Amino acid sequence: MLSFVKKLGPGLLYAGAAIGVSHIVQSTRAGAEFGYVLILAIIVAHVLKYPFFALGPRYANLSGENLISGFSKLNDWALYMILGLTLATMFTIQAAVTVVTAGLAQELTGMQLNPWVWSAILLIICMLILRIGHYAFLAKFMKVIMLLLALSTLVAMVLSFGVENSGHEGQVFSFKNPIHIAFLIAFVGWMPAPLDISIWHSIWSKAKADSQGKIDLQTENTDFKTGFFGTAFLAICFLLLGANTLFGSGIQLESSAGAFARQLIEIYTLSLGEWSYWIIALAAFTTMLSTTLTCFDALPRVMQSISSEAKLKGIVLKRWLWMAVLAIGTIVLLAFFVSNMKQMVTVATVVSFLTAPVIAYLAIMLVNRSPHKEMIWSRAEYRLALVGLFFLSLFSIYYLYTLI
Numbered sequence: 423m424l425s426f427v428k429k430l431g432p433g434l435l436y437a438g439a440a441i442g443v444s445h446i447v448q449s450t451r452a453g454a455e456f457g458y459v460l461i462l463a464i465i466v467a468h469v470l471k472y473p474f475f476a477l478g479p480r481y482a483n484l485s486g487e488n489l490i491s492g493f494s495k496l497n498d499w500a501l502y503m504i505l506g507l508t509l510a511t512m513f514t515i516q517a518a519v520t521v522v523t524a525g526l527a528q529e530l531t532g533m534q535l536n537p538w539v540w541s542a543i544l545l546i547i548c549m550l551i552l553r554i555g556h557y558a559f560l561a562k563f564m565k566v567i568m569l570l571l572a573l574s575t576l577v578a579m580v581l582s583f584g585v586e587n588s589g590h591e592g593q594v595f596s597f598k599n600p601i602h603i604a605f606l607i608a609f610v611g612w613m614p615a616p617l618d619i620s621i622w623h624s625i626w627s628k629a630k631a632d633s634q635g636k637i638d639l640q641t642e643n644t645d646f647k648t649g650f651f652g653t654a655f656l657a658i659c660f661l662l663l664g665a666n667t668l669f670g671s672g673i674q675l676e677s678s679a680g681a682f683a684r685q686l687i688e689i690y691t692l693s694l695g696e697w698s699y700w701i702i703a704l705a706a707f708t709t710m711l712s713t714t715l716t717c718f719d720a721l722p723r724v725m726q727s728i729s730s731e732a733k734l735k736g737i738v739l740k741r742w743l744w745m746a747v748l749a750i751g752t753i754v755l756l757a758f759f760v761s762n763m764k765q766m767v768t769v770a771t772v773v774s775f776l777t778a779p780v781i782a783y784l785a786i787m788l789v790n791r792s793p794h795k796e797m798i799w800s801r802a803e804y805r806l807a808l809v810g811l812f813f814l815s816l817f818s819i820y821y822l823y824t825l826i
Contacts, residue, residue, distance in 0.1 A: 435622075436615070436619060440467055440653045442710055448771070450686065452661065454669055456595045457592075457665045463606060464654065465654075474620050476649060477789065479623050484792075488627075496791065510777065512725070512748060513768070513781075514770035515618070521749075525682055527544065538756040541752065545753070548711075549718070556656075566666040580637055617785075626720070644687070667689045668689065682764075687706060726741045
């Protein structure tokens, strides 16, 4: 068992990036508002996105390069498309995960600072960690955090079936309700994560190969599947927690980061008992900090890789400079343009959902032109990728139609 855990690396970084807002916020909220019904949405989202998430580590292993390098070989417009999509989403993604972490930090410390101030403090801490520890520290840190979160969430979920609420009638999800559709789009947009993470995963896999030597494809696949199916299981656990403790209770989830953090911890302590407060609070905070940390590591890596491939004059910056740009942009967004956590999460998840079909299309193009096509995707996975592209595009068009 210990030797198996030691082999895990990029797959856990993927899990660390995924198990954050999509799970702690959105899955809990899905269960609290609609009961068990959106478990189906979790399953469908994982099935439709599976080939695209699998692409990142497999492509890096077989080609020896990350997906950015692969896209650059398609044509110039593909690389500039990824550049545009990254610029369009990087600040909202970082802001969404950081503001939730800020709420948990506020709950833990009792320091009632403005969310953007807490976010600034957390981003400075993340920058120092990544400057000092690099990839190796990040991978080791994630193993401890994921184990702690998985155990506490599993126990709380099981015990939550004994929790009684006040017996209010919960709302029924309806495709005729535009508010419900908007939530579903946001929910699926980051379930289990935005498709951008396939690019991040390829970069982490390349970083691991550069530092530790190339590993065989079977081990790479095991690493990926551990992270992927682990995030699927935990998403269902969080939804069940929300459904068992809040659905039909008449209690609404808070929109501010600090109030939501307090409410989230109360969900756990309601199941486990007051004795578990500090364990759960620390587990939730470190989980969200790991998400903030992995995003803060990945997005500057992506921008550095894009600017290097495109040879863009004036923006070929070192990774730590891209970190500074990302931090400043995130703080400005939280300080001046977003009023609460719920709004920030909705914006980030919807934008990621609408950009997903573009990333999916480029991924299919890349696989079609790769000499390793049959090894990257099986025939079934290739067909599933086409189905995924179709439905992601259809859902995006439908959502835009509802806005008219």
